[in-house]
Amino acid sequence: GGGTTFDGIDSAKSGHVGNNGETWLQATVVGPGTISFWWKAFSEPYCDWLEFYIGSTLQASISGSDSGGYSIPSDWEYCSFQVPAGTNVLRWRYVKDYDSTGGTYDCGWVDQVSYVTSPPPPLEQALNTSGVEWSSSGSVYDNGWFAQTNITHDGQWAAQSGAVWHNQTNWLQATVSGVTNLGFWWKVSSEAGYDFLEFYTNGVLAKQISGEVNWQSNFFRFPFTTNILTWVYRKNDTGTAGSNCGWLD
Secondary structure (H helix, E strand, O other), rough: OOOOOOOOOOOOEEEOOOOOEEEEEEEEEEEEEEEEEEEEEOOOOOOOEEEEEOEEEEEEEEEEEEEEOEEEEOOEEEEEEEEEEEEEEEEEEOOOOOOOOOOOOEEEEEEEEEOOOOOOOOHHHHHOOOOOEEEEEEEOOOOEEEEEEEOOOOOEEEEEEEOOOOOOOOEEEEEEEOOEEEEEEEEOOOOOOOEEEEEOOOEEEEEEEEEEEEEEEEEOOOOOOOOEEEEEEEOOOOOOOOOEEEEEO
16 A cells, blocks of 8 residues: 555555545455454545444544644554444445645555454453443444453453544443452553543542553552542544553553
């Protein structure tokens, strides 16, 4: 794909399209399973989009970024989505609006696509907890945090925040009773000072990190009552950097 790859070997690059045009790549799979991939866009920011669908449902979208009035490519970002049972069409779509390209390459790339039919472990197992019920989702897309093995602290499993774009959040939450101590490791790769991995207790921000932060340990004490614990990855309205996500282990 034009010499732009994540793995340094090959990638798929979207074909040329004109105004109001689109180009797509799709595959048909049988679920349940997990689809994961890396993608990148170099397009007119917030106007021309690289999108991913499962069936007719849009799962996530990215565009180029803006830097001082000039369009620049987004960084490579990792995505993972749960594919439901049955036959499903997976589609990557590059779609262009009615206007000019704004001097960009006007395309998207997809690399390192993997489809695994064995489901990942539940978040309870990935986060090494017992008797804790976890819930997760996003502010725009229903693609919450997920278990993965690419980046972990313990060398086994860790939870990663789902794909988000500008002005979006992705949260992971548990409600615990009679627990007074909490320890966890977390890591983030984001636009420093703008996009944050945050931890809340009962809706109150307790700590946040941003930029390229390697695994850090955390310890908190709580009152002996019911407490709502929430981890949020939060993206602002401009720019992107790094992997654009956070991890918890």
